[in-house]
Amino acid sequence: MLADSKAGKFELLRLGQIGNAQDPESEFLELFQCGASDNRGRYCSPEFEKLMHEASTMADRTARNAKLREAESVMIEDAPVIPLYAYTQKLLIKPYVRDLAVNVLAEPPLWRAWIDPDWRTAK
Numbered sequence: 001m002l003a004d005s006k007a008g009k010f011e012l013l014r015l016g017q018i019g020n021a022q023d024p025e026s027e028f029l030e031l032f033q034c035g036a037s038d039n040r041g042r043y044c045s046p047e048f049e050k051l052m053h054e055a056s057t058m059a060d061r062t063a064r065n066a067k068l069r070e071a072e073s074v075m076i077e078d079a080p081v082i083p084l085y086a087y088t089q090k091l092l093i094k095p096y097v098r099d100l101a102v103n104v105l106a107e108p109p110l111w112r113a114w115i116d117p118d119w120r121t122a123k
Contacts, residue, residue: 001013006040010040013041014084016085017031029068029071029072030052032048032075032080033048041080043075043081045074045078048074048075048078051070051071052068052071054067089102096115096116096119097113097114097116098115098116100112101113
């Protein structure tokens with residue numbers, strides 16, 4: 001299936017993508033650039049490419065993210081993918097566990113977490 005999808009031998013394909021950093025350019029939008037190796041649907045938009053290139057030259061993160069939102073809007077309007085499912089997380093944390101950071105990968109760094117022996121009296 002993966003070989004056929006890389007070769008473009010499909011009419012409809014279901015793939016999943018999970019990000020590991022909170023950066024739209026490095027995780028998802030680059031998949032829709034014309035020459036991207038994982039652009040299995042072979043989407044190619046000159047407007048999207050132009051906006052992505054402009055964003056890549058910006059040092060100001062706020063301006064860069066605004067430009068990436070423009071690029072994302074172009075891509076979404078063209079609809080090269082059909083988002084069917086969004087991964088979710090469910091967490092159950094005991095009331096005596098403190099400072100457990102939750103992240104998008106559901107792999108919390110445990111080095112900050114600690115057990116509060118006075119959790120029953122703490123507010």
